[in-house]
Amino acid sequence: MKKLIATTLISLCSSMSYAAQFPLAVKAENGTVILEKKPERIIVLEFGLLDELKLLGVKPVGVGKSDSTEGQDPAYLQEFIKDIPGVGTRDEPSLEAIANLKPDLILGEISFIAKLLPQLNKIAPTVLLNGILGDTKVQIKNLKILSEITNNEFKVDGIVKHHDQIRNNAISIAKKSPQKNVLMGYVTPSGVFRALSANAIATPILKDLNKVNLIQETSSMHRVELTVEGIIQKNPDQIVILLTDGDSSPYKKLQENPLWKDVRAFKSNQIYFLDRNVWAKTHGLEAMQIKYEEAIKSGFLTGTPQNQFSLNEIN
Template identity: 25%
Template sequence: MRKTSVAAGVIAIALISTACGATKEAAPAARTEAAKQPASTAATSSETRVMTYLGKEYTVPVKAERIVMAGSMESMEDALVLGIKPVGANTVGGKFLEMFASITDKAEPIGEKTQPNLEAILKLKPDIILGSSKFPAEMMEKLGKVKTTLPISHISTDWEANLNALAELTGTQSKAKEAIEKYKKEATAAKEKLSTSLKDKKVLAIRVRTGNITIYPASVFFNPSLYTDLGLQVPEEVKQAKAQQTLSMEKLSEINPDYLFVQFAEDENKEQPKALEDLEKNPIWQSMNAVKNKKVFVNIVDPLTQGGTSYSKITFLEAALPKLSN
């Protein structure tokens, strides 16, 4: 079933020249003392401590109660897994995405994912801000003047570190551990099950954006789930991709996948709302093995899921395994 969402808009950033009560990273002396202890648990005071995330240290509260998720869709998806409700979160087109309804019922909107509103964030008095590794340095600096901000990675292979960081901040480590172990166990079993039947098959995941066919590197989108976790053959075009890459219909037909997973969101194709329909009518599309054998699967998960988060991986595996097993 194809799901839809609201198109992303732009909200101007409210510049704050002085962020009252701005919290800075630990002083050198605190870092030195922290280095004597395990970095992830070293306490700097009765209220704050130093935690390590992807090799860098951050001064954070002992337990974060008021979390603002500014620009990090990865954090939003991890919050679904852990049942964490932020006090503030980014919107898409001025609204919270429907997929996040269970965690945003009491959240305040703090601007679009690409341009968070600093004034709105400041009013919420956050304990911690979860930003995005996609943010430019100047944006991270501005957010850091409001409160300590973690640049949550958008790289799929950092999914465990992302989930564990949120779990550590909120005291939900056991829930994160359980989710990770359950996923890995199920993925391992699926890999063994599919190792013979899909040995020589080409499996590809694409996203249709602005009317174009796009693919991603092996470490991005749903690709780690397909090629690492399930051990499927990596198409050469995916190996060579350095970032999101547009494919022509002719190039896609050269790959000629046996199984094709398609993500299509209407809000990402506002000027070409019938882009997918047009693709499906194209004779070149119809000539591909996946199409001829009815192995094309559209939006088996919400079309705006990030692809490489704990939530994306869990839901994608659950939905994709029956498709790949038949």
């Protein structure tokens, strides 16, 4: 009994030693934000930041959602937010819906809603971070900021350690195979291939996994359109098709082009199908872990033909 009490006290003291002192000065992308007290009603307008709140065990009172062109919200977040009201999309939230929820903190993406900052600040203190384009280091930085705001700093080391184990395992597997040149992107309903550009967050992840993104140019939209002729000219070793909500029908449209059969990656069975919701829509730490796990399970890292979406099934 004494041992149990001692252990409990040690745990309690450890948690208390991490507790942030309020008022708290938060260094964000939109400057230093002063929080007078620990927020209890948080609205989050970016999936990566939502991802990290989930890892910390903090439920928001409102969330920004996917827009109509993006498909569903990421599957791994759906259970967590199923009872949480939406407040519009992540880049065009409803100010009225946000105000009605009476938040005491708003979290958002600097590149999405910086223009709305004056209006949002009138509703509640607003912290803007680099979520959608943040690499692993940035996501860990975001996690630490959110953990301080919510008094969950004692959870950070375990979360980061778990992420690093998954990441390092994927990197180790990838290094056992020769480096491959790849194209990664999604297909529009009309059959146009949109490849992720050099400045897309997937590019450094691919580099981690011993892959080279053949798209060297940058784009404000983080993608470039390629014709089938353009794909053939790039001559990738592998192609990753990012499926929206598991829908392979756009890929079928792409296959209708008679030149598709001349694509080397197609002929060598090096087409892989991964989740667009994870690879192109959210980059929180849990999403990163899912990316690495998908890359392993699909066979993409080792060049093993994929089983989940065989070309015969899609044809």
